[in-house]
Amino acid sequence: MERLERVRPMFAQDLDEVAAKMTQDTFVRFKCSFGGEAFVPEDLRLPVPGLASNFDSLDTGIKDSKLILKVDEIRRIFDQQIDALFSLIDQQPQIVQSRFPYEMINYLILFGGLSSSAYVQRRVRDRYEHVIEPKFRNARNMKMLVASEPQLAVVHGLVLARAQAYRTGTEFLAQRCSPVSYGIVCREPYDPKRHQGQMIVQDEHDKRLWAADQIAWIVKKGDVFSVNQGASQFYQMKLGIGEDRVPWKMRIAMSTLAVDRLPKTIKDAGAKIACEVKFALNARDFRMKNARWYQLKAPYLTGEFEVRLILGTGLKFEVWSKDRLLSKGHEEIRVDWVQASGIPSFTAAKDGSRMYRVQQSS
Known part of the structure; x- marks a missing residue:
């Protein structure tokens, strides 16, 4: 470039x-x-x-x-990519060894476009197979395998898995292990000890203090959960009169850090925004507070909704109110949610980070 x-x-x-x-x-x-x-x-x-x-x-x-x-130029480009690949591969035996100290890793399987290169294959073998002193104790006998068609392996696997699910009604891989952590950017009730130095806001409706830009992790790295069930959390939000008629957006955070080092807020190192979930609310999703004549405080709306993490060939987030979907799905987590018919324009969607997590209603 x-x-x-x-x-x-x-x-x-x-x-x-x-x-x-x-x-x-x-x-x-x-x-x-x-x-x-x-x-x-x-x-x-x-x-x-x-x-x-x-x-x-x-x-x-x-x-x-x-x-x-030049050939040397191309080799340097390859080496940069391979070195990045090695750093990712090296993390995996470390993770396995920390969680399952007596388990041995037998195979390293290469697939994807880069795996088609004989140069890449040779570099990988030299690092993990042809070594006198293996880098990792639990991978000392590890062998490298290459998919028959590396560039098409993922597509073939997805097609076969979908075909089996269609024929038998059962998923080929009924459970998934999350490689990263995903969470919802929201508010938490202010705690002077927990939230020192963080941004504190006062709710304009009930005057309570809240810690802003917190992350409620809906799934953590290494969590195993069912494809059919996914995961979910419940949230509440307070709105001024009329705010139920405007579109909103919810930020999804992600982190690759270990579970014991997960960021507390979206501003912490290791946290970043994966996507924004855009949705529309309706008056029937909310209850009016301070609506009686003898209540001196200004009226406002409060409502509860559910954030669901859905697994398929990719990862999706959905916002539900009771049995009603408030937003439409997207193909990948990095793609913004597609605008649904009948939902207001999202070009100026308001930030929904004022919402806060609650326990599931009985």
């Missing part, structure tokens, strides 16, 4: 689109064959879409409208 940026005025297309086109076809074939027995170490020449024919730029390594990547 840096080299393309230098010749940016020479073409009108978006740089991300140009880079995406350049990494198809020829690049994919080169990537898969890199380091293999039949691989001939020569420079890779990638046509740059949008450049005029016969365009040369020596300082950016472009000749005849083709970006030239």
Whole structure:
């Protein structure tokens, strides 16, 4: 991207689109064959879409409208990705050893596009198989296996699992273990000892003090739960008169930290926003407070709803009020919720972080 940026005025297309086109076809074939027995170490020449024919730029390594990547350059790119992969793989034996100290890891299975590369396979074998002193005691006899079609392995697995569920009515993997923690950004009743130095707000309706931007973890890293049941939490929210007619958004937090180090607030290190769940409320979801003539305080609305975590091929969050869905699903957790028909526009949805968790109603 840096080299393309230098010749940016020479073409009108978006740089991300140009880079995406350049990494198809020829690049994919080169990537898969890199380091293999039949691989001939020569420079890779990638046509740059949008450049005029016969365009040369020596300082950016472009000749005849083709970006030239040296073999050593490509190897460095591979090594950066492989080193990141190693850091992720190394965490897994540590986790297993801490939770199951007497269990041994027998196999490391590679799948996905990067696993097609013979160079990647050799680097992985050299690190985890062909070693005199294994890095991890519980992985000293670990062998590497490669899926028959690494690039399609995940898709094949999802199709087979869905086909079995359709035919038999049972899930292939009835339980899932969460690799990360997910939570809801909300308020907690203010506790001077727990919430020192944190942002404290006063509820405009009942004047109680609350700690803002807290995280209520709905599922924690390593939790095992049923695909059919998922997980859920109940929340309450207080609204001013008329606020039930505007759209709201709820922030979903995530963290990859160990359970004993989970962040308390969304501003803590290790916490980040995974997505925003957007939903609409209705007057029937709320009860009026201070509505009688003899009550001097201003009236307001209070209501309870349920946040459900749904498992499928991906991860979804839904907001329910009794038996009524308040929002529509999305494909992945990183994609914003799709606007539903009959729900107000979400372009200016209000922040719903004022909600607070409650125990399930009887």
